[in-house]
Structures are given as C-alpha cells and as structure tokens.
Amino acid sequence: MLFLSxxxxxxxxFIAKMSKTEPVFIREPLAQxxxxxxxxxxxxxxxxxxxxxxxxxxxxxxxSYYSSNAVVSLYVGFYQTQRQGSTMHSPMNCxxxxxxDPVDRSQLSIPVTAEPPAPTRMININxxxxxxxxxxxxxxxxxxxxxxVVASEYWGKIYTVLDAMRxxxxxxxxxxxxxxxxxxxxxxxxxxxxxxxxxxxxxFPLLSRHLPD
Numbered sequence: 001m002l003f004l005s006x007x008x009x010x011x012x013x014f015i016a017k018m019s020k021t022e023p024v025f026i027r028e029p030l031a032q033x034x035x036x037x038x039x040x041x042x043x044x045x046x047x048x049x050x051x052x053x054x055x056x057x058x059x060x061x062x063x064s065y066y067s068s069n070a071v072v073s074l075y076v077g078f079y080q081t082q083r084q085g086s087t088m089h090s091p092m093n094c095x096x097x098x099x100x101d102p103v104d105r106s107q108l109s110i111p112v113t114a115e116p117p118a119p120t121r122m123i124n125i126n127x128x129x130x131x132x133x134x135x136x137x138x139x140x141x142x143x144x145x146x147x148x149v150v151a152s153e154y155w156g157k158i159y160t161v162l163d164a165m166r167x168x169x170x171x172x173x174x175x176x177x178x179x180x181x182x183x184x185x186x187x188x189x190x191x192x193x194x195x196x197x198x199x200x201x202x203x204f205p206l207l208s209r210h211l212p213d
Contacts, residue, residue, distance in 0.1 A: 022081050022169055025212035030061035030076050033210060037202050040065040040072070055089060065199070072199045073178040078211065082160055082170040090153050091128070091141050091176055100130040100137070107151050108140070110197050112204040123149040125200070129181070129189060136181040138192045140200055145172035147213040173211045177203075 035042040042065045052060065058080040065072045079088060092102065105128045111120050125142040142149050143156040146163060150156045156172070164170045177200055181192040 022083075022171065025171075027212050028209045030059050030078060030210050033061060033063075033076075033203070033206060035063075037065065037206070039067045040199070040202070041067075042074075056087070070179065070195055072196065073176075074199075074203065075174075075176045075178075076207070076210070077174045078171070079173065080171050082172065083164075088143060088156070088172060088174045091126075091139060091174075092153075095128075095130055095139070100132050102128050103131050103136075104129040108193075108197070110200065112201055114208050115205050118205075123204075124151045125149070126151045127193065136188075137178050138181055138189060138196055139176060139178045140193075140196050141174065141176035143172060144175055144207070144211055145169075147208075171212065175207065 031044070033042075042063045045062050045064065047055075047060065047062050055077060056079065057077040059078040061074065061076040063074050065074060077088065082088070092105075095102065105126070107124050108127045109122050109124050112123055113120050123142065125140050128139050128141075130137050130139055142151055143153070144150075145156075145159065146167075146169065148159065150159060160170050160172060177196050179192050179196045179199075181188045183191075
C-alpha cells in the first residue's frame with residue numbers, strides 16, 4: 001500500500017508538471033441529462049459552493065429520480081483536467097465524512113449499452129452497502145474516461161497518467177448511484193441492488209453525450 005501511495009504521488013507530480021493545454025471536446029452540460037427517464041422523474045439539488053470548490057469539478061449533476069415506489073440519487077462529477085490538484089474524490093472517502101459507514105464492499109459486472117446501435121458490453125463497477133444509524137443504503141459507483149469504465153481507484157489513476165502521456169488528456173468523471181435499502185437481511189439488499197442496477201442501465205446510454213470519449 002505504501003508503494004502504491006508513493007507511485008500515485010509521483011504520478012500526480014508528473015501530471016502537474018506537464019504544462020500542455022489539453023484539448024476541449026464538445027459535450028452537453030450534465031444539467032441537460034433528461035429529467036424524465038422511463039418511469040423516473042428527476043429533481044435537481046444544488047451543492048454548496050464551498051463543497052464544489054473542494055471537489056474541484058468543472059461540471060456536476062446532483063439529482064434524485066423518483067418513481068412510484070422508489071428514490072434513486074445520481075451524482076456525476078466531471079473533471080476537464082486533473083493537472084492542478086483537482087482529482088476525483090473516492091466515495092470511500094466522502095461517504096464516511098458525511099457519517100455513512102461502509103459495511104460491505106464488492107464489485108459487480110453488469111451489461112450495458114451505449115447509445116444505439118452500440119452492442120451490449122460488460123462493465124465492472126463498485127458496490128458498497130453504507131449505514132448511518134438505522135438507515136442503510138446501497139451505492140454503485142465507477143470512474144469513466146474516454147469511453148473506459150473503471151471500478152478501481154488505483155487503475156483509474158494509472159490510466160490518467162497513461163492518457164496524459166499518450167493523448168495529453170486527463171479529463172474524467174465519477175458516476176455514483178445510491179438508493180435506500182428497505183427491510184433487513186439479504187432480500188432487502190438484493191431488491192435495492194436490482195433497482196440500482198436497472199437505473200444504471202437506463203442512464204448509461206445517455207452519459208456519452210455528456211462525458212467525452
């Protein structure tokens with residue numbers, strides 16, 4: 001772990017020293033992600049300016065989607081560049097800071113499609129169960145850049161360094177979906193997970209408009 005930390009510190013220093021101006025790609029602002037997605041209706045929530053400044057995002061979406069019997073929270077943070085110390089914050093750091101304790105962590109492999117007519121492909125994403133008092137939630141999240149989906153924070157940083165050297169690009173995004181676990185035991189977790197996965201599959205084809213490949 002110490003070795004990895006030293007590698008990432010060195011990589012961050014390397015990226016920061018590279019002074020080339022990165023290309024800017026045409027994309028739709030995250031706020032234009034549809035409010036109506038299937039049976040889901042969205043509502044935006046602003047994040048305090050001081051928190052946005054800490055996150056270092058150039059664009060973000062913080063929205064809850066409601067259906068007849070469920071609520072799903074969607075957060076997307078887009079970084080145009082990660083050269084000046086503005087790097088993606090792992091939910092494993094942010095959620096405990098908000099009082100949520102991770103009680104279970106794993107990865108999921110799920111089928112998704114980009115915008116038609118793209119074929120179905122499998123992506124690996126993170127799954128964590130978090131708890132605050134009696135409240136329990138399930139969170140799914142991943143890192144996305146240049147058409148690549150990565151679950152591992154470490155590999156995400158490695159790819160950032162490689163892409164900076166190969167393409168002069170350090171842009172990237174964090175996508176996180178959270179929903180409430182109703183009831184106790186494995187059944188409640190499985191129901192929440194199924195709901196969250198289906199929501200991810202619904203929004204994934206739309207993200208390519210807002211996150212440059």
